[in-house]
Amino acid sequence: MTGSVRTRFAPSPTGELHIGGLRTALFQWAFVQANGGKLILRIEDTDQSRYVEGSIENIIEGLRWLGIEWDEGPDVGGPHGPYIQSERLAKYQTVAGELRARDRAYRCFCSSERLSQLRKDQQKDGLSPGYDGRCRAIPPIQAEERALTEPSVLRFRMDRTGVTNFHDLIRGDVTFQNSLQDDFVIIKTDGFPTYHLAMLVDDHDMEITHVIRAEEWLASGPKHLQLYDAMGWSPPHFAHLPLLVDAQGRKLSKRFGDVSALDYRDRGYLPEAMLNFLTFLGWSLDDKTTHITGDELKQAFTLDRVVPNPAFFDVERLDALNGHYIRSLNPEPWSKNVAEWLSRDLPTDVPRPLDSALVSALAPLLQERITRLDEVATLSRFMFGDRPDYPMDLLVERIDGDSELAALTLDEALSALGDIEPLDWGLGSVEAAIRGLQDRLDLKLRKFVSVLYVAIMGAPRGIPLFDSIALLGREEALIRLQGARSKLP
């Protein structure tokens, strides 16, 4: 591959950046990086009715979150701008005019009612649905006259003979019968181009060499190829990426739930984890690599290692990866993350800024038992003045309901911890005191420690107990133990 590779990510501003779109962008970015090429971001807003305010910002934010950078786009400019299609209308009109001059496009006055009735009839008769070419034969002069008073669209005159085939970089040769093609709309009643025309014009203008997009576009290949041919332009290379699907094997959609890229960020997924996860949805490096960074990916990516079959978006795997990356974070950045998510999620009555000494003491205790950052607050809110509320049953849940043992454990803990001089309070003394309980109760620590967990944090599981008690402070720890004791007979 030469250094002149150019590809583009071309989302529609119809809402939030879709996770499937993110994966497409990631592959495009990796491809371009691996080949010393350029990535172009282009906004395809030719459907005014679907435009959603803020979409462009959301898309850009989502791409940046993953570390994807582009060389040309609406925000960074470039030599082929503008990069928003609604600002390039004149270009589409020019090409449409050229197509008409070449008799490859004609006005169509058919109403949408007639068109949908036509489709219904065709389907009923087992025919391939498509425009029947009713307006094909209207003489151009006559069509222009009618256009003065009647709404019309512009259709592309497809060549219905022979076949169209092209080489897909991922699937190999693909062939379509031209007789099954129909004359599709290229300029809508409102004067805007459809996707097919706008894409063609822009890809040509922007000197795109590789069109990398999702498989759902495969079937429109013939349309695009004929359009290129009609204009006498040479087409780019095509690569259709496998779809991301849900557990039922269907294309990911809102039905699936979390389809917005940034929602994953907001639920505590690390960009490194998401990048790693998405990378292996359809691509692999070799027979054993399961972890990869953006830097490694942009060195190693090749389209010929993309598989053609769809991939299930398995959140369990994302979770595993996220846990992996959380654990691999150095103390500094991890602590920063904890502070951030704590102040985001802790109840509002906990005063901010948070006690930074406490936060950094807490951080290492959390690191190994968290999958998503939004679990940080849940696991540590008991440390921030939030006395646990729990039913008595929970105290004895893991000791076979033995409330006598629970009471004894609490009494002994109260006394052992109470014996520690306030000045001696610390992890060492607390641990010694609790461990000392083993002799007094003549039981292994693991046999009764759950009672203490519940008393201190309100659950039989959580971050390490000794640290928690030490961090909580002597007074507060004793109060909680007493509180637990008072629930028992």
Add this chain to the structure above:
RNA sequence: GGCGCGUUCGUCUAGAGGCCUAGGACACCGCCCUUUCAAGGCGGAGAUCGCGGGUUCGAAUCCCGCACGCGCUACCA
């Protein structure tokens, strides 16, 4: 309905005629470690490579047919 694409452990994948009695990872199970929960270490179970025909000394890998799934079938992208 038509056309297109796809089909290897539950999942993501490795595999481009003999290296495959099919490898890795997640999930699952067990053991170890252990202050709970995790994490970590070790081990296990799990795929007659969608099915049926060929070609070949030999096929997950090549060819043909079938089945199933998905995608497309808009004045949406």
